[in-house]
Amino acid sequence: MAYPIAPGGLAAILAHPDDESFGCAGALAVAHDAGATTRLLVVTRGEAGSADGSSDPATGDQREAELICAARAIGLDEVSLLDGYPDGGVADQPFERLVDEITAWMAERRPAAVITFGPHGVTGHPDHIAVGNATRWAVERLADRGIAPNAVYVISPIFDPSGNRYDLSGEEQAATHRIPITKVAARKAEALGCHASQTDASEELAALKAAIESGEPIHEGYSRVRPLVPSPHPEFDTALL
Numbered sequence: 001m002a003y004p005i006a007p008g009g010l011a012a013i014l015a016h017p018d019d020e021s022f023g024c025a026g027a028l029a030v031a032h033d034a035g036a037t038t039r040l041l042v043v044t045r046g047e048a049g050s051a052d053g054s055s056d057p058a059t060g061d062q063r064e065a066e067l068i069c070a071a072r073a074i075g076l077d078e079v080s081l082l083d084g085y086p087d088g089g090v091a092d093q094p095f096e097r098l099v100d101e102i103t104a105w106m107a108e109r110r111p112a113a114v115i116t117f118g119p120h121g122v123t124g125h126p127d128h129i130a131v132g133n134a135t136r137w138a139v140e141r142l143a144d145r146g147i148a149p150n151a152v153y154v155i156s157p158i159f160d161p162s163g164n165r166y167d168l169s170g171e172e173q174a175a176t177h178r179i180p181i182t183k184v185a186a187r188k189a190e191a192l193g194c195h196a197s198q199t200d201a202s203e204e205l206a207a208l209k210a211a212i213e214s215g216e217p218i219h220e221g222y223s224r225v226r227p228l229v230p231s232p233h234p235e236f237d238t239a240l241l
């Protein structure tokens, strides 16, 4: 995409093509519109995302194209994919290697703030949980070198128009930041629409479209996990950067 890309900004580190559109497309679009560099690191190509869950390289190609479509809708400056992590099998790969690769990716780009998955990975998907854990270890590696991001957030889907359908961890349940995304909601919808191979994306899209048509404010939720917020504030913060 566009080069050269300024360091800093907001980065999301996630597991599959489409996680960004479900999870944090709104906050990334808001950051992009405010002039921040926005980046996404996706650990797998989503090749097991077919209707029957079988793994197929052609599905991976399709989902990579869907990811690029979503990145354009959101306004991402850079999208990176790791090699060697099978969709559905991230937790079976050497954890240390994943931490090393995420550390290196962040060390080159020095994001000011990072979004990843919390302890239940929103949906409980083992890939989400592994990527969230590895990202948080990677942040500690950076902290040892004095170059940690200023803030790390986990996705807290409690404000999603589709409702809170998952068994969330305490961290994910306790949003510290509620980000207004009404102005960019149409772009989040466009991004979800890019993931045409995924039926759950179309369900999420329908819920988001209904929320847009209702005229009610639309939000995304995040829980800041580093530095810790001592207790939830009655007035949510409204910016990640």
Ligand SMILES: [Zn+2]
Pocket (backbone or CB within 6 Å): 015, 016, 018, 019, 125, 128
């Ligand atoms: Zn996912």
